[in-house]
Amino acid sequence: MNKFERAELDHQLEKAFTFHGKPCGGTVIGVRMAMLGLKLIGITDPKGTQRKDIMAVAENDRCSIDAIQHVTGCKVAARALKLKDYGKVAATFVNLKTGKAVRIVCPEETRQIVEKYKPAEGEKKDRTIAGYKNIPLNELFYAQEVSVAFDEDDMPGHAKSRIKCSRCGEWVSDHRERDVNGETLCTTCVEGGYYKVVKDRIPL
Ligand SMILES: [Zn+2]
Ligand SMILES: [Zn+2]
Incomplete structure (x- = not known):
């Protein structure tokens, strides 16, 4: 050097x-x-x-x-x-x-x-x-x-797609959704994910 x-x-x-x-x-x-x-x-x-x-x-x-x-x-x-x-x-x-x-x-x-x-x-x-x-x-x-x-x-840039998970209703960008038996699902709904919901819609 x-x-x-x-x-x-x-x-x-x-x-x-x-x-x-x-x-x-x-x-x-x-x-x-x-x-x-x-x-x-x-x-x-x-x-x-x-x-x-x-x-x-x-x-x-x-x-x-x-x-x-x-x-x-x-x-x-x-x-x-x-x-x-x-x-x-x-x-x-x-x-x-x-x-x-x-x-x-x-x-x-x-x-x-x-x-x-x-x-x-x-x-x-x-x-x-x-x-x-x-x-x-x-x-x-x-x-x-x-x-x-x-x-x-x-790749960098705007999201290429946005689609709603037919089970949890949350939206998924960039084709991260899965197609399972004709159902469009997010990764969490397919794999279980890293969390379990203990109580939904807690007061904010
Ligand atoms: Zn360090
Ligand atoms: Zn979902």
Whole structure:
């Protein structure tokens, strides 16, 4: 890393730590992953002229996802940041203009390798942060060129459809409804969902 790259990393880290709420090793990994990802897909102005050209897919919902959001400018609410919670320290960065996509992985071995880049002295957390800043990219990550095919219903922009669930009466966007024996149902009515209604229409 030359001194300009180091300065850019420090600049991104400072803002990412603020966004994340605290400095931590996971944020350093996420910032370096996102900076590398953007570079490899040819994005130099992620928050300006190229802001609509990027999509990112995070493979876990921990610290690095804040860093990826901060560096790429991709937001869940804009449908440009996807979460595929596979429990892996990995993410994919897609240039929607060129179709180029790169998946970056921080492998398990890095946990050992990073030890030699940690300063001998200092608090555990500071040593971890310094270690993940100092470790060369090719020892921190491996990368794969990938092809990514998103469904039209997953892309940014207005909702492609809106339809009423014939059982609960709630509305469903973007073709997330299911057709079961000729009945149009929402996911909750088909799968049971993550909640059970204890009392309906409570007073507000
Ligand atoms: Zn964290
Ligand atoms: Zn329903």
